[in-house]
Amino acid sequence: MVSGQFSFFSCHLYEYHLIKKKKTWDDAQNYCRDKYTDLATVCDVTDTRRLGDLVTTPAWIGLHSIPGRENRKWHWSLPEMPGVEPDDIRSYFGDREPNDSGSDKNCVEITGNKLNDFKCDKKREFICFNDSAADMSSGELSPHNSPQPNDQEDKVVLVTQELTWEEALNYCREHHRDLVSITNPQQQKWVQARAKNASTDYVWLGLRYTCTMDLWFWVNDYLVCYDNWKTPDDGKDLCDYAAAMEKNGEHKWVKKVDTNEFNFFCI
Template identity: 45%
Template sequence: TTGRATTLLERSGRWSSAGCDHRKPFFCYDDKLILIRENKTWEEALNYCRQTHHDLVTISNPHQQRWVQERAKNASTPFVWLGLQYGCAARLWLWVTDYVVCYERWASGGRTEACGMSAAMTTGGQHEWVSQRKNETFNFICIKH
């Protein structure tokens, strides 16, 4: 082999290759994600992830968005639940980890700020986020320990 099989993501967001002997930082977020192809409400999905794996997935940067959307492509529903819900008392969107939303990927007109709403990612197209009523049932993505 030529030793140039390493693939890496540049700051620009473009993929490139480098020699296998070059030391580069890395992350393994993809290994921690699992798509659950079962239809559950948002609360059921949250409970399932917390009991079986770790938690519903959170997305805090574009790199994590890319990993999650790759999993979402294989879903059997038009949306997959994310670990993001609208907090009525706080009047803002919060991740299940209690983090405030910094990175966002909302579809145009897709965010409805109302009680009983959670966020889901479209499984096709641009993989943007849309508000859905918590009692809708979709596939979902858990993050593992």
């Protein structure tokens, strides 16, 4: 790709690429999946503002609605991302948007730091992303192709010793690289495939709550974009809590006091 054809910046663990070629939403999706990971996924309002600052004309992102379905939801182009209820994302849209009223405006563009629904067959510039977190062994951003799933899966190690979260962190950093971070549904699948072999009901992840900043963060210093919590925060004091994955069931994440002793995942 020639210099100047795209621009990119890092957001959480994603690299966003603005593609100046104008394509329909479907063609843009195919292009992004061929050259990068997919059309852009937005994690939060901050992402929306950053993407908006990147564009000078309306550009497709990876949000669309599947026509012909009742109880319409918005969906991300990235496979396995959950559907988005209209009320949950309405604040991301501009005034009086989305305004299709059930017509054929089933794709979403970003313009002026806000989202807008538009007809999918119209041609727009578009934003792709690379799942830069895919290099789980280093946590470094990759500017080109994402590693293949099998490469990432091989780097996840289930350690069946029973240690506290802090002890697990030190063990991983001494014998491997770090406790595992999970930043998208694909990584969740690769990690949970090993959970069934654990000898404890829960397995430590590299996610911990910090009281001073009042937020959850990964040990590689990235904020939480994707999550898989079993239950939402209930407002209780979370100091000295860390996240663990369930061994069985849906392998959801649970909040546990970090002095509990569980198996753990290293990378």
